[in-house]
Amino acid sequence: MIRDVDSDSMFRLNRYPPSSFHTPPPPHRATTTTEIGFGEHTDPQMLTILRSNDVGGLQICVAGGTWVPVTPDPTAFCINVGDVLQAMTNGRFMSVRHRALTNGFKYRMSMAYFGAPPPHAWLSVPPELVTPHRPLLYRPFNWAEYKKASYSLRLGDSRLQLFLK
Numbered sequence: 001m002i003r004d005v006d007s008d009s010m011f012r013l014n015r016y017p018p019s020s021f022h023t024p025p026p027p028h029r030a031t032t033t034t035e036i037g038f039g040e041h042t043d044p045q046m047l048t049i050l051r052s053n054d055v056g057g058l059q060i061c062v063a064g065g066t067w068v069p070v071t072p073d074p075t076a077f078c079i080n081v082g083d084v085l086q087a088m089t090n091g092r093f094m095s096v097r098h099r100a101l102t103n104g105f106k107y108r109m110s111m112a113y114f115g116a117p118p119p120h121a122w123l124s125v126p127p128e129l130v131t132p133h134r135p136l137l138y139r140p141f142n143w144a145e146y147k148k149a150s151y152s153l154r155l156g157d158s159r160l161q162l163f164l165k
């Protein structure tokens with residue numbers, strides 16, 4: 001679906017100035033506090049392929065609401081499951097809530113490829129992923145509808161809730 005000529009995939013470059021860029025630390029202090037560079041959210045598309053420079057900042061939210069830092073590795077890709085893949089796997093794969101903090105002194109740079117389906121393709125769940133113990137979680141929708149719904153919400157809101165059966 002994301003290789004379809006009509007796919008709505010996109011590429012984003014992020015650049016987070018260091019916190020000290022806005023508020024230099026007083027001379028007697030070596031560090032400055034970090035700030036939110038990109039607020040918490042899940043990526044709405046199917047899959048995200050993310051690469052960054054060697055400056056940390058990405059955090060993922062695990063059970064219990066704990067934020068876990070992702071070690072920066074400029075030679076590796078970080079793959080995030082997005083909301084659409086969560087719906088297409090009937091909740092087997094979960095889209096990951098994440099955020100990016102700024103570094104005290106260095107620029108964080110990241111680039112992300114968001115694999116999305118064509119706007120009018122209906123997103124279906126393989127029948128073997130729907131069982132009496134695991135009934136269908138979300139009503140059928142297409143990406144155009146999902147995108148429209150997400151624009152009506154705030155970044156951190158849980159959009160899939162709107163599509164629960």
Ligand SMILES: O=C(O)CCC(=O)C(=O)O
Binds near residue numbers: 038043099
């Ligand atoms: O810069 C990062 O590591 C996160 C970027 C991100 O979550 C996004 O572009 O959706």
Ligand SMILES: [Fe+2]
Binds near residue numbers: 041042043098
């Ligand atoms: Fe993201």
